[in-house]
Amino acid sequence: MAKITLSHLAHSYLPHPASEDDFALKEMNHVWEDGAAYALLGPSGCGKTTLLNIISGLLHPSQGSILFGDTDVTEAPTTARNIAQVFQFPVVYDTMTVRDNLAFPLKNRGAEPAYIASRVAQIAEMIGMEDQLGRRARGLTADAKQKISLGRGMVREDVNAILFDEPLTVIDPHMKWALRTQLKSLHREFGHTMIYVTHDQTEALTFADKVVVMYDGRVVQIGTPEELFEAPGHTFVGYFIGSPGMNVLDANIEGDRAYINGAEIPLSRGYGELGGRVQIGVRPEFVSLTADRDGLPVNVRRIEDVGRHRIVRADFFGTDISIIAGEETPVSADMNRVTFRPDKIGVYVDDWRVTGGAA
Amino acid sequence: MEKTVNHKAWFLVLPVLVLVAFSAVIPLMTVVNYSVQDSFGNNQFFWVGIEWFQEILTSERIHNALGRQLMFSAIILAIEIPLGVFIALNMPKRGIWASVCLVLMALPLLIPWNVVGTIWQVFGRVDIGLLGHTLAAMGIDYNYTQDAFDAWVTVIVMDVWHWTSLVALLAYAGLQSIPEAYYQAAKIDQASRWAVFRYIELPKMQGVLLIAILLRFMDSFMIYTEPFVVTGGGPGNATTFLSIDLVKMALGQFDLGPAAAFSIMYFLVILLISWVFYTVMTNLDKREGA
Amino acid sequence: MTLQLDGVTKLVNGQVHIHETDLTLEKGTMNVLLGPTLSGKTSLMRLMAGLDRPAAGRVLWQGDDVTGVPVQRRGVAMVYQQFINYPAMTVYDNIASPMRLLGKTKAEIDAAVHKAADLMKLTPMLQRKPLELSGGQQQRCALARALVKDAGLVLLDEPLANLDYKLREELRVEIPKIFEESGAIFVYATTEPEEALLLGGSTATLWEGRITQFGPTPEVYRNPQDATTARVFSDPPMNFLRISKAGPKLLFGDGQSCPATGRLGELDDGRYLAGFRPNHLELDQHVPDALEFNCNLAVTEITGSETFVHLDHHGERWVGVIHGVRDLTIGDPLTVHLDPAHVYIFADDGALVAPAAYAQAA
Structure with missing residues (x-):
C-alpha cells in the first residue's frame, strides 16, 4: 500500500x-x-x-x-x-x-x-x-x-x-x-x-x-x-451534486453584502475587491419561501410535490431558482418572497469559490 | 414478451416450402426410390428391398474408402485447427497490417475448387511443376502419380493451403471479440502467456472453433474435386475417398441402385455427425447463458 | 376521447399476468402506472396499445369496442426505455417520419417538426444522425417523434430509465410541460415514486398484475388504501411495525405508547400494522410526543443532498431518509424519532384503517 x-x-x-x-x-x-x-x-x-x-x-x-x-x-x-x-x-x-x-x-x-x-x-x-x-x-x-x-x-x-x-x-x-x-x-x-x-x-x-x-x-x-x-468549490460541483443542483446567481459583492439588481443579501463573511464574473451560489435546501416583507421578491412558477418535500420553481430577477420546502411547510399564494441562509451562501468568481474573511 | 398471434403469416413461408421441395426433397426421394430397386435399362425397375444397403455395408471396397476418408479428415483437422489458431494468434490485432493479413488470408478461399486442384496438379509435377521439379533437383524422390504416400502428402498439403485460412479467420474473429480488459486483467494478475491462451483465449474461441471443426469436418468428409483433379483417386485407389468412389460407382459403372444406397448412408453419416456437433454446441451455449 | 379497459385480463402460458382490470382514462390526462419491475406495467400498456389481445374483457376507444383492432389502425404512439430511432435518418427525418406516413404536406410537416424540435431543444441537431447525439438527446428525438404523430394515446414505457440522473432531472420537468399542450391521453410507466409525483396527474399503483389503487397522484401518495399501495408508492419502501391497541393507547412494543386520538380512538382493541415513510424518521426530536426507537445502523448511503440510513430494529430492516449529508458510523446504535401524526394504521389483511393525521390535515 x-x-x-x-x-x-x-x-x-x-x-x-x-x-x-x-x-x-x-x-x-x-x-x-x-x-x-x-x-x-x-x-x-x-x-x-x-x-x-x-x-x-x-x-x-x-x-x-x-x-x-x-x-x-x-x-x-x-x-x-x-x-x-x-x-x-x-x-x-x-x-x-x-x-x-x-x-x-x-x-x-x-x-x-x-x-x-x-x-x-x-x-x-x-x-x-x-x-x-x-x-x-x-x-x-x-x-x-x-x-x-x-x-x-x-x-x-x-x-x-x-x-x-x-x-x-x-x-x-x-x-x-x-x-x-x-x-x-x-x-x-x-x-x-x-x-x-x-x-x-x-x-x-x-x-x-x-x-x-x-x-x-x-x-x-x-x-x-x-x-x-x-x-x-466550483459551480459545477454545486450543479452536479444534489438534486436539484445549487442556484447560481450573478451578483455584486461589497464587503459582507451581495447585491442582485440592487436587492441586498447579507453574507456571513466579508470579501475584498473581486474581478471577473462574480456569482453567489446557494443550495435549494437553504432557500426559504416566505411572506415576510424582509425577503426578496420572487415569482413562483410551479410547485413540484415529490412527496418528502416540495420543489418550488421560481423566477428571481430573471433567473430560474429552485427552493426546497418541507412536506408540511405551508406554501401559500402570498408567499412571494425568499430568504437565503447567509452562512450557506458561497461566492464564486469565474466559477471558482472564493473564501472570504470574517465579516 | 410474446406477440399477437396471426396465422396468416404462414402463407408467406409457402414459396420457400415449394422451393425446398423441388430442390431437396424431390431429388432425395428419387434417390431413395433408386436405392430399393434394380433396373436393366429401358426404364424398367423392380423391387429389391434392402439388398443394395446390405451390399454396401459389407463391401470391402466401401470399407476401405471410408477408412481413407476418416483418416484424411482426421489428419487435416489435426493440422488445420491448431495451425489456424496459431496463425490467428500471431496476426496483427489492428491497423493497416491487420487488413492486409485478412485479405491475404482470404485469397485461397476465393479460388474455385477445381482451379485449386489444377494449380497443385501442375505445381507438383516433376517435369514442369515448380515444387516437383525443385524437390527432384534436391534429390528427393517425389512423384504423386506413382507413390501413394506422396499422393497423400500432396492432397493434404493442398487442403491445408486451401482451407487453413478459414480456420484462422474464424479464430481471429473469436479473438477480436475478447475485450481488452481481459488482457489487462491478466497482466495485473501476472498470468503467463500460456495461461492467457489457456484461460482466456481458448475458452473465448470455443464457440467459433466448434463451428470451424464442424465446417472443416463436413467439407473434408465430402471432398471430391481437388483430389479428383490432382490424383484422380490414385495411384491405385490410394486417394479414392468416399465421394470419388461414389461417382465411380454411379457414373463409371452406372450401378445406380448401390450408388443410391451409398448416397443415402453417406448422407445419414454426415447428418448424424453434424447433429452430434450441433447438440454439443447448443449445450455449451446453454451453460454459457445459464 | 376516452380509453376504457373493461374487465380485461391477460394470460401467458396459463399464468395470469394481468388480473381483471377496469380502468377509464380521460382526454388530456397524464396517467402514471407505478409499480416495481414485472408488476404488469408493460403488459397493461401493450393491451392499451393493441399490441396484445386480452384473454377476456374489452378495450373501448371513445366508446367503440376496439379489442381486436391491431395497433397499426389505432392512433397510438409509444416511447420505450431503449432509445429507438432510425439510425440512418437525420433527426429531422426521424421526427418527420410518422407524419410522412400519414401523408401530410411538406409545409405541415416542416412546421410540426420545428415546433417539436424547439420544445425538445433539438433545433441545433436537426441535421445530425441519432447516433451522434447523447443519450438524452436521442430520447428527446424519440419523444418528439411520438409527439408529432398527434396520436390520441401516447404510451411512455420508462422513457428515462436509461439516462443518468442529471438528465433525468431535466426531462422529468420537461415532459409534463409538453403534455400540457397536447390533448392526448398520456400513459407513463415508471418504477420510481418520485417520478410519479413530479409528473402529477393520476396514478395507478400496480402490484403483481393488479391495480391496487387509481386516483389523483398526491391523493394516492398521501392516502393509500392498503399496505401494498403504500409500499409501492414510497421510495425507499414504507417501514412497517406490528403494534396493538389497548383502550385509549397504541402500544409500539418496547414499552412505548401513544394516545389513540381521533379516528384511532374508535378502533377495536387488537393487533394492527403501523406503517411510516422513511423520510418521516428523524434523528432529532421535533415534536414533544415523538416515539423513540433504538436501532443499529447497518448501512448508510449518501445521494448528494440526503443520507439514507438502513436500520436494524430488533431484527426488522427499516430505512430512514435524513436531510443533508451526515457522517454516521456504521455499526453504532442510533436513536430515531417518529411523530405519531406520520403513522398509518393498517389491519392485518393490509387494508387501511386509519390514515396518518398529517395527510388528513394537508
Whole structure:
C-alpha cells in the first residue's frame, strides 16, 4: 500500500498539444493518502477514465510523473505497478472454478498453497460465495461474476492500490447498494488504497472518504461528501451534486453584502475587491419561501410535490431558482418572497469559490 | 414478451416450402426410390428391398474408402485447427497490417475448387511443376502419380493451403471479440502467456472453433474435386475417398441402385455427425447463458 | 376521447399476468402506472396499445369496442426505455417520419417538426444522425417523434430509465410541460415514486398484475388504501411495525405508547400494522410526543443532498431518509424519532384503517 502522488501530471491524446484545450487532462498536482478510498466522479468525457488509465499504466502521460510511495512509476508497465483493477464488465476466467479464479493472482506470484487456501476462504466469505467455490465461473449471473472480479481484486494484501472502473454498471439496480455496501466494508476491513471511477453521485458519495470531482479535464474539488454538499468549490460541483443542483446567481459583492439588481443579501463573511464574473451560489435546501416583507421578491412558477418535500420553481430577477420546502411547510399564494441562509451562501468568481474573511 | 398471434403469416413461408421441395426433397426421394430397386435399362425397375444397403455395408471396397476418408479428415483437422489458431494468434490485432493479413488470408478461399486442384496438379509435377521439379533437383524422390504416400502428402498439403485460412479467420474473429480488459486483467494478475491462451483465449474461441471443426469436418468428409483433379483417386485407389468412389460407382459403372444406397448412408453419416456437433454446441451455449 | 379497459385480463402460458382490470382514462390526462419491475406495467400498456389481445374483457376507444383492432389502425404512439430511432435518418427525418406516413404536406410537416424540435431543444441537431447525439438527446428525438404523430394515446414505457440522473432531472420537468399542450391521453410507466409525483396527474399503483389503487397522484401518495399501495408508492419502501391497541393507547412494543386520538380512538382493541415513510424518521426530536426507537445502523448511503440510513430494529430492516449529508458510523446504535401524526394504521389483511393525521390535515 502506498500514497499516490500526481506531480505536474497532464495528458493530451494529440502528439503536439498547442493550447490547454488540447489536453484531455489538464495539469494537476495531488497527493492521495495511503489507505483512503477515493472516488473519481464526473460526467462522461471529464477525463476520469484517462486519469485512471494513467494510474494503472495503460496510458503514458504527456507530461509530469506519478509516484507510488516514493517510487516514480511513470515509466513502469502495468505488471510492475503492483495494483489490482476491477473493470466495468466482469472479467472472470470462465473455465476455472470460483476458487481458482480467486486464487489465480496469488498462484501466479508463487504464494504458499496453505496461505492461498486461507486467503481465498476469507475473500469468499466477504463476497458471500463460500458455498459456490467449487462451481465453474461460466454460467454464473453477471452479479456473481462481478463479485468474483471484486474478490480477485481484493485477494492480494500487498497491492499499492485497487482501481475500480465503474464496477457496478452491469449490476441490477436493487443489487447495487448491497455490493456498494460490501465494497465499503471490505475497505474498512483491509484498508487498501482504493480509487473508484463513476459518474453516479450516490455511488461516489457513499463509497468514498474523499470524492474527486472532475469536470472538463480538471479536478474541480477533492472533498468529503459533506464538503461537496456544504461548500462546493466550483459551480459545477454545486450543479452536479444534489438534486436539484445549487442556484447560481450573478451578483455584486461589497464587503459582507451581495447585491442582485440592487436587492441586498447579507453574507456571513466579508470579501475584498473581486474581478471577473462574480456569482453567489446557494443550495435549494437553504432557500426559504416566505411572506415576510424582509425577503426578496420572487415569482413562483410551479410547485413540484415529490412527496418528502416540495420543489418550488421560481423566477428571481430573471433567473430560474429552485427552493426546497418541507412536506408540511405551508406554501401559500402570498408567499412571494425568499430568504437565503447567509452562512450557506458561497461566492464564486469565474466559477471558482472564493473564501472570504470574517465579516 | 410474446406477440399477437396471426396465422396468416404462414402463407408467406409457402414459396420457400415449394422451393425446398423441388430442390431437396424431390431429388432425395428419387434417390431413395433408386436405392430399393434394380433396373436393366429401358426404364424398367423392380423391387429389391434392402439388398443394395446390405451390399454396401459389407463391401470391402466401401470399407476401405471410408477408412481413407476418416483418416484424411482426421489428419487435416489435426493440422488445420491448431495451425489456424496459431496463425490467428500471431496476426496483427489492428491497423493497416491487420487488413492486409485478412485479405491475404482470404485469397485461397476465393479460388474455385477445381482451379485449386489444377494449380497443385501442375505445381507438383516433376517435369514442369515448380515444387516437383525443385524437390527432384534436391534429390528427393517425389512423384504423386506413382507413390501413394506422396499422393497423400500432396492432397493434404493442398487442403491445408486451401482451407487453413478459414480456420484462422474464424479464430481471429473469436479473438477480436475478447475485450481488452481481459488482457489487462491478466497482466495485473501476472498470468503467463500460456495461461492467457489457456484461460482466456481458448475458452473465448470455443464457440467459433466448434463451428470451424464442424465446417472443416463436413467439407473434408465430402471432398471430391481437388483430389479428383490432382490424383484422380490414385495411384491405385490410394486417394479414392468416399465421394470419388461414389461417382465411380454411379457414373463409371452406372450401378445406380448401390450408388443410391451409398448416397443415402453417406448422407445419414454426415447428418448424424453434424447433429452430434450441433447438440454439443447448443449445450455449451446453454451453460454459457445459464 | 376516452380509453376504457373493461374487465380485461391477460394470460401467458396459463399464468395470469394481468388480473381483471377496469380502468377509464380521460382526454388530456397524464396517467402514471407505478409499480416495481414485472408488476404488469408493460403488459397493461401493450393491451392499451393493441399490441396484445386480452384473454377476456374489452378495450373501448371513445366508446367503440376496439379489442381486436391491431395497433397499426389505432392512433397510438409509444416511447420505450431503449432509445429507438432510425439510425440512418437525420433527426429531422426521424421526427418527420410518422407524419410522412400519414401523408401530410411538406409545409405541415416542416412546421410540426420545428415546433417539436424547439420544445425538445433539438433545433441545433436537426441535421445530425441519432447516433451522434447523447443519450438524452436521442430520447428527446424519440419523444418528439411520438409527439408529432398527434396520436390520441401516447404510451411512455420508462422513457428515462436509461439516462443518468442529471438528465433525468431535466426531462422529468420537461415532459409534463409538453403534455400540457397536447390533448392526448398520456400513459407513463415508471418504477420510481418520485417520478410519479413530479409528473402529477393520476396514478395507478400496480402490484403483481393488479391495480391496487387509481386516483389523483398526491391523493394516492398521501392516502393509500392498503399496505401494498403504500409500499409501492414510497421510495425507499414504507417501514412497517406490528403494534396493538389497548383502550385509549397504541402500544409500539418496547414499552412505548401513544394516545389513540381521533379516528384511532374508535378502533377495536387488537393487533394492527403501523406503517411510516422513511423520510418521516428523524434523528432529532421535533415534536414533544415523538416515539423513540433504538436501532443499529447497518448501512448508510449518501445521494448528494440526503443520507439514507438502513436500520436494524430488533431484527426488522427499516430505512430512514435524513436531510443533508451526515457522517454516521456504521455499526453504532442510533436513536430515531417518529411523530405519531406520520403513522398509518393498517389491519392485518393490509387494508387501511386509519390514515396518518398529517395527510388528513394537508
